[in-house]
Every structure is written in structure tokens, then in C-alpha cells.
Amino acid sequence: MDDGVLLRTWTTGQGATPVVMLHGGPGVPDYLAPVADLVDDLCVVHRYDQRGTGGSGRVGERLLSRHLRDLAALLDAWGHDRVVLVGHSYGTNLAGYFLLAHPERVAGLVLLAGPFLEPWRDAHRAAQRARRTADQQARLEELDATAARTEAQEIEYLALSWCTDHADRARAWEWALAAARALRPINYAMNAHLNAAMRAEPLEARVPELKELLPSGAMIIGGAGDSRPAGALRRLGARLDCDVDIIADAGHFPWLEEPDRFAASFRAAVARQLR
Numbered sequence: 001m002d003d004g005v006l007l008r009t010w011t012t013g014q015g016a017t018p019v020v021m022l023h024g025g026p027g028v029p030d031y032l033a034p035v036a037d038l039v040d041d042l043c044v045v046h047r048y049d050q051r052g053t054g055g056s057g058r059v060g061e062r063l064l065s066r067h068l069r070d071l072a073a074l075l076d077a078w079g080h081d082r083v084v085l086v087g088h089s090y091g092t093n094l095a096g097y098f099l100l101a102h103p104e105r106v107a108g109l110v111l112l113a114g115p116f117l118e119p120w121r122d123a124h125r126a127a128q129r130a131r132r133t134a135d136q137q138a139r140l141e142e143l144d145a146t147a148a149r150t151e152a153q154e155i156e157y158l159a160l161s162w163c164t165d166h167a168d169r170a171r172a173w174e175w176a177l178a179a180a181r182a183l184r185p186i187n188y189a190m191n192a193h194l195n196a197a198m199r200a201e202p203l204e205a206r207v208p209e210l211k212e213l214l215p216s217g218a219m220i221i222g223g224a225g226d227s228r229p230a231g232a233l234r235r236l237g238a239r240l241d242c243d244v245d246i247i248a249d250a251g252h253f254p255w256l257e258e259p260d261r262f263a264a265s266f267r268a269a270v271a272r273q274l275r
Helices: 064-078 090-101 121-131 134-144 151-165 172-182 188-200 203-213 230-240 259-274
Strands: 009-013 018-022 044-048 083-088 106-112 219-223 243-247
Touching: 018 064, 018 090, 044 064, 064 090, 064 188, 083 090, 083 259, 090 106, 090 203, 106 259, 121 151, 134 151, 151 172, 203 230, 219 230, 219 259, 230 243, 243 259
Parallel strands: 018 044, 018 083, 083 106, 106 219, 219 243
Antiparallel strands: 009 044
8 A cells, every 4th residue: 555554365266357355344354255155256356454454464543534545545456446335244345335435446345234223222232132142242341341351251251242243142152253363463452543533424324425426336245134224225125216126034244144145136236236
């Protein structure tokens, strides 16, 4: 980047119109390889570890504006004037802010499990508590209050935090534990900075601007079993006048729980953007 920070990237697939995937977090590395695999026969797919995560540099600014500059610089480095953005979770927020800042560079938009419009946080927290046992909740709070967690404690803490993301309660712990082992270390400082930035300038306050700039055929895909209320995605779709597909029996990572149903919806959404 222009400040000397290196970002780790991956490029797969082939085709004329490029797709760039934006992972969630903030503060965790990329995990969207299985999603990229679903469409790399249709297009070139770029992924990257956002600044401060995974194999990317952890120095420099933590500002949201810095992340937007990083993405613009990556498009230049890859040689693309315009791309289709695919964001997941926090990555949908990043995609939205990038669209506001650089509408001329966004040819299409697919939003996976986000962004969520208020009111949604109270319902999300209630669903999280309902999906944890009393012992799990107590242990989570104990670990949250631990100043310096061991590696084993950090994995347990993340698994307890993330196990509520999944609709399939029989496999939720398995998926959360696998993510907790793979997506470390967490950049908690960056998480705090970016969440504060989004609270200071909420994307939902700029929905009218987003609607004006939204590429034709943009789509939102979510899971009915996400702990975050699907109704918030439906409200956003109505305000943006774009299609919303809520997949039954799927949670925050619908490609895990309903792979065939998600693949069909996602491939159709990307193909529509490519046209």
C-alpha cells in the first residue's frame, strides 16, 4: 500500500468481469475461499486479508478511510477500473462505504448476511443468550473478564462467542470451534476502532444515498436462522429496492448449513451482476 504495508491476496478463476470478496470481522482474516470456489468458473475472484489481519501487515492506521484506500489501491494493482463486490457480515458494511466513496468503481454488489439496520442488536443479543446454556454464558463472561487469555482460553472464548451464529445447533459448536482455531489472532484493537467508526457514521443513515448509487441487480442473501434478525435484511432490501433471498435453516454462514441452496442463490446473484 502507499504507506508500505503489504496485504496478502489470492486470485482464482477466469473471465472478463472481476469479483472482489470482502470478509467480515472486523479484525479477523479472510475465510471466503469456499464461497469463491462456487463462482470461480464464472469470473476472476480476488480475496485478501484486510489490513491488520492474517498475512497482511498489522501496522499503520486502523481507520475505516484507510481500509477504503486499501481497497481502491488493490483494484489499481489488479488493473480493474470496476468490479463486483461481494461482502459478508462486516464486509457488507465495507462494501457499502466503498460504494458511497467510489461509486464509479462498483459494477455490481452482492451482500451476504448484512448489513443490518436498527433495530436489530437487542434481538441479536437475546438470540445469542437463548442459544447458550447458562454454563456457557457464565464461562464466556468469565473469559471476557480475563486480562490475558492463554491460547486454549482464547479458542474457547471465540467458540463460545461464535457458536450462536449457526441455525443447526447440533453442529454449531463444531463449526465455531473450527473457526476459532483458524481465524486467529484476532485484531481486537482494529475491531474496536472500526466498530466505533461505523457507530459514528452509521451506514443506515445513508441508505437514500446508497439507493441512488446501487448497481442494477444488486442482491442481499441471508439466513433465516442467523442470530441476527433476517427482518433487518428484508427492511434494508425494501428501502434499497433490491432483491433479498432469506435461506431457511441457514445461519450467518449459509454456505455451511445449506450449501446447495446457497450455491444456487449465490451463483445466480453473481451471474446477474456479471451481465
